[in-house]
Amino acid sequence: MSEDKKLPDPSIIKEEILAKYPPKIARKRAKSMVVVDKSMDQEVQSNVRTIPGIITQRGCCYAGCKGVVLGPTRDIINLVHGPIGCSFYAWLTRRNQTDPGEAGPDGENFINYCFSTDMQDSNIVFGGEKKLKQAIQEAYDIFKPKAIGVFSTCPVGLIGDDVHAVSREMKEKFGDCNVFGFSCEGYKGVSQSAGHHIANNQLFKHVIGRDNTQPEGKYNINLLGEYNIGGDAFELDRIFELCGINVISTFSGNSNVTGFERSHTADLNLVMCHRSINYVAEMMETKYGIPWFKVNFIGGDATAKSLRRIGEYYEDPELIARIEEVITAELPSVKQAAKDVLKTTDGKLAMMFVGGSRAHHYQELFAEMGMTTVSAGYEFAHRDDYEGRKVLPTIKVDADSRNIEELKIEADPELYNPRKTKVELEDLEKNGLEFSEYKGMKNDMADQSLIVDDISHWEADKLIEYYKPDIFCAGIKEKYVVQKMGIPLKQLHSYDYGGPYAGFEGAKNFYTDIERMLSTSIWKKLKAPWLETGASDPCICAEYVA
């Protein structure tokens, strides 16, 4: 494998990229493009405004709140208050699979529906509260849901509709339906990230902790930051079940409100996507005393490692033994699968620019196939996502983030119950468990690799020209742009309608899919033969990694 191959120096291309920008922009972007040098601390500028006119991958606060966090929950009516578009675009476009099967053929599942107040100009002029109220009433009358979430889009905040007051009023009126609002207007913050935070806050305020029924299982956990894209959560559920671990709730893939309401009864919170959900983990620890640590179920070794950490956390030999059994049963076929694709994948280059944790986690999967990630970045990260939570105290809150509510949480007078004593936690940390910690993406990247936060089309274009990667990972907007350059692109938001990629089975799927993409014949036939000069070998670029 290509572990110790030296990466090409990206400084030149960085300069070339910046040279095109107006000077102010260049200065700003320079701080978001960092050539990794692991020997030193490096600040990766992030969670700052997108520069207008720069073609960005980013979406908005609403997308992060409704689209990402609440979208995957099946038994809530997510009612979008605003003109029709925002609700339409978030309708079924994120592949969060959900299985209402357990609740029978009549089990609640509103995921396939799109609800909107479809605001019209008169609502903009005269206010939309009345229409919102009516819409909530109609939703309640038709569907009798147990919960309705109201999501504000851009104009709502501007015209001053108070979605929270309306929600409160309707909740009281209904009695049996939990109605609550989100002030997640698209212009809030600088990216989806603001929406995650708002979603976390409202879930914490309005849902988590409502049902104090204690779980029956022995090892009760929550899985945070797992959205069940392509069935990832199903695979993880399978593994947890094999291990005898009981998942109280997943935030928020294949989830239901019922689970959220009981999530505070868990023993442990596992955080997958640090960015989108760390707030909930933090708040649950403060309020209920549930510790959290970061896990990664992307990759065979990563999955095994994460499972082992759970075993260590519980310090229960029975659980530890069972986890080892599961790993012994499952991991070898994963290793074999990785080996099987190696002749196609070894030494190949990957780049990945995606939101959430994926740009980090998938580097491990690629490494298992002998592939090197030459450049990566997040779409809506904060500095801690790159540099680790150690930098949290040093992050300056700017104007764009200041208005995102920061909940003041205190230990619950009744329900606070530290799962582990301080001493126990310290002992576990000595043994390698890292509570409330995330070391960030940079920690796992090679020297000379290039981190780019909030990459722009221009930057991606030039990086591809420079690196000529074998595979590029990003989202739907980038997919066909990159492919037109002759480079296959793997969508890491939708998995290109493949997956699952999490857990043991997921890793195997991923290997196979990447092998397929790297061996697809058409990439060798892009040029019309009558134009062929014979000189354009698409692979000459790979030389410098050899």
Added chain:
Amino acid sequence: MSEDKKLPDPSIIKEEILAKYPPKIARKRAKSMVVVDKSMDQEVQSNVRTIPGIITQRGCCYAGCKGVVLGPTRDIINLVHGPIGCSFYAWLTRRNQTDPGEAGPDGENFINYCFSTDMQDSNIVFGGEKKLKQAIQEAYDIFKPKAIGVFSTCPVGLIGDDVHAVSREMKEKFGDCNVFGFSCEGYKGVSQSAGHHIANNQLFKHVIGRDNTQPEGKYNINLLGEYNIGGDAFELDRIFELCGINVISTFSGNSNVTGFERSHTADLNLVMCHRSINYVAEMMETKYGIPWFKVNFIGGDATAKSLRRIGEYYEDPELIARIEEVITAELPSVKQAAKDVLKTTDGKLAMMFVGGSRAHHYQELFAEMGMTTVSAGYEFAHRDDYEGRKVLPTIKVDADSRNIEELKIEADPELYNPRKTKVELEDLEKNGLEFSEYKGMKNDMADQSLIVDDISHWEADKLIEYYKPDIFCAGIKEKYVVQKMGIPLKQLHSYDYGGPYAGFEGAKNFYTDIERMLSTSIWKKLKAPWLETGASDPCICAEYVA
């Protein structure tokens, strides 16, 4: 309705048609084109050679034998001995539906298969008997059928392969499989008709009468000349069942060899298609004493009439009452259906040129809708099909028919059992039953209508120009030709993949289908609007029938 409307005189157009022909051809064709004058006997020349180069509807002897008569039987392997084409073209192209359901999911049904010896040039040169023998063996080995029929195509007779000897040999070898051959080479006779006769003969010689198990039902009949196109036989089965009449076998729609073998145990033979099957009816009467009469189940009234005749035959008040009950239950909705379409169909003109009995029977169905058949003819009739069986003694057998075997049948020494005494038959005849009789098509046609036997493309073309019929009935080869003239064509061989059209339900289907065809919008939009002169009203032609 248009009962007494006077038809236009076709003499002029007949002249015009003949004028185009070379004189000898004209003289010959003139005899096959007869302007009906019911006040006199008129000879309709038929069953004569097709003129080479005239574009005809006709097929060949093989088509009549394998395609028509044996094709619909499900539990026999119909093995075509010859080059591949003949078997290929007769593969599933006749819409004879069959239901092996009664025999369970493993019930024999070879209808969807195509079997051929696929003769190669070496077989032509050195003879094909060896290959045939081997093919029969392979068919037997793979399928273990109870019967194998071998059909000869053109070269077989010429090269002298003896399919009968081979069949005999194999039959003896197998012991449990009835193998028999048909010398139905395509050049035999002048049309499919020769093939019908040959098929009738071989069925009679090799199948009928093999199983003497007596039927259990009270009223046991055979239905001859019904091929279950589009499920016609299913509808008739439904009606018979309602009436308590037991169908021993249908020749040969939805049929099986088992039924044929027992068919001689019936009380009565009902003949639908006179042309294709009268031989079997005749021979069964001679050998077993089963009377036959002609029936017609095409049309609501016709069906009622035919059922009543069966009742009369049995002279059983219980049966008669039950038949009346069925008619009372079923006929009114048929009448109503005819009434419902009348505003579209009344006064419209039809022409029909099809094989078998359909050109005759369907005139009645059209009449029920107020439509007039201005011209009709058969594809492969004999004179009796037009003029009635009374002319049988006067028909001269020409060279082409002389070689079709005429079986010498005598009363079976053991099984001959006249179902009715001579006196009984005479009494029944006095009451209107007509045994062994068919009055022919002309009998039911209006004065001034035009009979054309074996119509050619040129003749049809001119007749359409003259009559501008609202609907034309023929087969697949004519379908798109006629439609290109702007006239909808109803296929009466395949029913255009509609049907059933027999019986009560069938009549209703037919009314609806014809109404649909007459009211299809596209016929009014054939001309590109930029070519429209405004003058071409497609209906001016219908005036003379008003």
Added chain:
Amino acid sequence: MLLRHTPKEVKERKALTINPAKTCQPVGAMYAALGVHGCLPHSHGSQGCCSYHRSVLTRHYKDPIMAGTSAFTEGSSVFGGQANLMQALTNMFTIYNPDLVAVHTTCLSETIGDDLNQICSKAIEDGKVPAGKKVIYCNTPSYIGSHVTGFSNMCTGIVKGLVEHTGVAKDQVNILPGWVEPSDMREIKRIAKDMGAKIVLYPDTSDVVDSPQTGEYKMYPDGGATVEDIASSGDSIKTLACGAFASEDAAKLLDSSFKVPYEVLDIPVGLSASDRFITALSEAARVTVPAAFVAERGRLVDVIADMTQYLHGKKVAIFGDPDQLIPMVEFLLDLDMIPTHVISGTPGKKFTKKIQELCAEKAPNVQVQNGAQADMFLLHQWIKNEPVDLLLGNTYGKYIARDEDIPFVRYGFPILDRIGHSYFPTVGYTGGIRLLELMLGAIMDRQDRDADDTKVELVM
């Protein structure tokens, strides 16, 4: 069941839209802007809008869809987006070098009242727009009309921003194709060419959103109506505006500003609308229709005549955009099919009236509704109450089709789960045959599937 909570009983709704049969204006403006060569669309609003619009267009076309955003923050929402747009223009021209930028607003910038005219004028004054480059714009408030309205508004924006009047008449006809696929635009050009009619067609997304894979990425693909051609449309003989909802406003503007008379036509989908289109084009361009078109038309008519039995009397539910539904409903009637439920989220009184007029004779019981609460939830409920034999509409229809087990043909926008629409036209006579192939295929596949073994047909 995917839509297990949809009850059969229809309750009147006044405020809640469920499963919309429309989306918002800006995405239409973005699509229209892509129909100008060298144009970079720009979304003046929050980042999310641009991202969503690019995503849905990308999923529909499986092709790059590039656009800029003003990336509003809370500050811009309070103080106005002028600074953002000015900066965006500078950056876009500097970094991405388009020939022109086409700005549209969003509900955000509309609500705060940004004045595009003023901002763009200032940008030009301030030299933010390089020489030879252009900025065009239109207002697309998301809370009025639908995506179709946005398309229409950008068409008007194109006319306003690019058309010139030299006073020298040009022997050409303008065709505003309306919201159709690149394949359709390509086909209209082919038809005009084969008729010998000189036309200017815009917007023209062919060779833009169906761009070739050559291993070489072009940010501005070879297609799109050129600025020069568009400019010249002020000198044309006439404008044929296809689709009243998407094209009439722009045509009116060409008339009022440049005295180019116009005629509003249906998008040439199906036999009758294609007949009118060909006739109108031949009259406008003063060319006779070549014989080849008699044959082309005749082939469509032939398929209809030959296959009518599979179509006749079949009930159809259809949803989508008015300009696409109107000729399609007429086509269904020409096929003797029965338009049974017709839904469009796009408002406009004309629509219901038009559909009812079309259906008056042959399908008088048609249920039709558009605008507020005319959504796919209602359509689904209608279908539950009166089942249909065929469903036509965008990809979201799949969920209804599956639940109710109805043959389904994808028609309209967006189509997210199949390819073909961008390559094979549905306009014109050949497009009619394609529609027939698709509908017949769906109907016949169903017949094949549902037939008992006994009833399977070899020939159909």
Added chain:
Amino acid sequence: MLLRHTPKEVKERKALTINPAKTCQPVGAMYAALGVHGCLPHSHGSQGCCSYHRSVLTRHYKDPIMAGTSAFTEGSSVFGGQANLMQALTNMFTIYNPDLVAVHTTCLSETIGDDLNQICSKAIEDGKVPAGKKVIYCNTPSYIGSHVTGFSNMCTGIVKGLVEHTGVAKDQVNILPGWVEPSDMREIKRIAKDMGAKIVLYPDTSDVVDSPQTGEYKMYPDGGATVEDIASSGDSIKTLACGAFASEDAAKLLDSSFKVPYEVLDIPVGLSASDRFITALSEAARVTVPAAFVAERGRLVDVIADMTQYLHGKKVAIFGDPDQLIPMVEFLLDLDMIPTHVISGTPGKKFTKKIQELCAEKAPNVQVQNGAQADMFLLHQWIKNEPVDLLLGNTYGKYIARDEDIPFVRYGFPILDRIGHSYFPTVGYTGGIRLLELMLGAIMDRQDRDADDTKVELVM
């Protein structure tokens, strides 16, 4: 189960053909003859042959297929069919007034040894063929080869009967398209025209068997290669013969008789074969390939690149005619699909070899057989032993597809139960997109059908 008696176990057969993947020569000759303008095909044999061939062609095209027959009786079979043919020629020229009659034999006339050359010469001598009219002919013994052979023989008959050699070279390329659909022939002409290549294409059934419905029946539709154009092909620069089985013999004859050199190409189905066709045509006609073809090709490549995941690794069973299977198998390989079972009833050793060569690298386990007993029964048994994800072939494949529940795309001859093949080409780059649309549609429809509620995808 429709084919309930087909066992999984394969027993060797030596004499019995079951469910053939071919038919006999004359129908091919009839189809080829229809590709000459004003030609009335004539079947020299029993009536049934002519009736059967007209029927199957009619069912495939849903269009008039006219032809005469010598209507052999037992007498003619014994004494020879000369009198029948002489009379037929007289009648046909008198009554139906074709420009020419194209006679082919049948197994009957072949077995008795009728000498067409002699009979036709005599007919001409005897004045049975009016001035300016022609009779061409070929031998099509049904017991040799298959329908493809018959097509090939009539192509040769056309060359022999109509081509002339004036000695004045013409700047044109002959294209023998092979047995393809009228849509394909139309598309090849379009491609050549857009390339600026002057060609003579024959047979050309476009506008003959896909003739328009205008309310006016034309016994000889407007289409077909004209006798003049065919005559001139003796003076052409080169012949491109598409499909070795259907076109090579005629090309050879053009070479040997008229010194027109030839190149045998695959029918341009799919990417690679289309590439070779375009290149060969540009070289032969000495034209450079216009940029539009880079885009056309690029669109096909784009669809492949975008959709590869739905195709990659999918196992395919395919049956049909060699000339159509060879480029299709190559296309499947270009798509990274796995040709798994390949069957053709048409004999010829080249075929198996060619398929195995094509598959050697990517699908070395391909099962391929052609000729005797290479029938659909065997194919079905192979599928039972190794299931596939997709079946390609003519309408008869429906029975296997239904029994084994395999997605099915109609490809080849005959297609009796769907429309489309005569209108939409499968040749060339655009034809490739059509094939992709059909195959992807079948595969995706199946995915949609089989997905659990949980796994239904909105975007694909």
